[in-house]
Amino acid sequence: MALKETRATSAMAAVLVLTGVLWYLRDPSWLASYSSGFHPWQIASDGRPYRWTKGHASFFVPSDARRITVPLRSVNETPQDWPVTATITIDDRVVDRVTFRDEDWHELSIRLPGNATRHVRRVDITVDRVRSRVRGIQAATVEVSR
């Protein structure tokens, strides 16, 4: 009887812990600073900090933002390089597609959709080709307008 009770208590505790962990992981605060698919930060010749994306990169922005500005540019290794096309999605919905035919910074201004259910929204950048060492395009610091 005592053994059964101990087992029931342990099972209940396990369910509670699991529920707590899942509740926390639904919208954790660390997501705001999490990113994936980027090379380390560097400084451009104009002093702007940037990082190369790999084939697919993602980061998060606050969901109460109305608009974000994402500075992006492509750098060719040879004059014969094909232009890179980048697709930008927010929470898996395509919001913009850009083909980079020059090496200038392009300030992509993206309006965020409403009705967010979390503190942050996920922004994904996917490129259709990469340069050597899996370098896609350069992404500088994102500006957030509330």
Place this chain on the structure above:
Amino acid sequence: MTSARALAGLAALCLAGYVYVYTSGIAPEPIRSDGFSYYVYLPSVFLYGDTTLASVARDCCGGAFPENTGILRWPGTRRWVNVHPIGVAVMQSPFFPFAHALTRWTNLSPDGFTLYYQHAAGVAGVVMAVAGLAFVRLLLRPHFSDPVVAWTLVTLLLGTNLYHYATFDSSYSHPYSFLLVAVFMYLISQWYERPARRTSVLLGLVAGLIVLVRHPNALLLNLFWMYGLFLPNSATGLLRMYSRHRTELLRMAAVTCLVVTPQLLLYYQATGRLLVSSYGELGFNWLSPRIVDVLFSVTKGLFFWSPVLGLAAAGLVLLARSANRLRSFAGPTFLLLATHLYVIASWWDWQLGGSYGSRGFVDVLPFFALGLAPFFEWTSRSRARLTGASVVVAAAVFLSVFQMLQYWHGLIPFNDMTWEQYREVFLRWR
């Protein structure tokens, strides 16, 4: 110390080491280097339903895998061929759905390479290494005292590079092979006691996985028929046993073939051939093996970087001379270790790339466990021996762990270590 407690403690130590590696920032994400090409099948199949790897190449890498991943376009078909087979991914697959569900739940990018996927693959390696130790315990426990088994497990993990491949490089194939070889040995010992259908099926399954994880390890499957072969007057008895249980042998072989088939189909899909050497021009130098370098060199020498294995080798001699039932493994173990050594020493890159110690031998560490246990049993018979052995083993374990930490912190290079470099960093932290 009981062996069960030792195992629990070692499991905790592996987990702690893994957490340290990825919270201290000394290593980037777990899916890296060889770990990438072993894992890449999972996102390809589960996220894109694609066995050609082309979808992952498009998403992760703009259409083409970098050369250093070892995933190359086959010249005739232009399809991707991975130098690393599917076995590790197959064994990681139970962890993948959890990672994917959590990724969706947290709204991370479901591309197969974000946080949860990374650590599912990393933790899978930790689990494999600990499970391997558990099977070594199961194999040894009926034949050795509990403290002897406990010290064998501790020495095997901490006195060799197993701990490194259970934590820092846990996404490599070695913890997987370590587990499979340990299970294979355990099942062999069971089958020769009672050749049951279930044991035969499991042996076939494990044999297939051994081949799927690392093709050259197919050589280790010879352990099955060699078991007990070198004992006096055993050959006739073994032949009679095989004849009596030929259905079980056929069952075993059939399961092995079934397990290996998906890999052959993948090779066929990519190249139009069932058997492929995806290394291209790179291969074996059978006439000039680097045996002394593989065993003793400062570069990657097995006994240089894991000196405690010298005691294990001596212990294998003790086992062969003993009346212990596990002595049936002794002769085959010597022969297969020699073959394994010859294969590694003949490979064009006998260092096996960047690694801590001789990583090719992690796969066969369960063989060395068969030597460590008799060695510890032998030392336990006299106080003087015990004291002497304790000092030597403690020193060897300390050196191994210290040098592993030096490797983690970049004081020991990934490869091509020289005597000058070694002398400069010997027992130094800065």
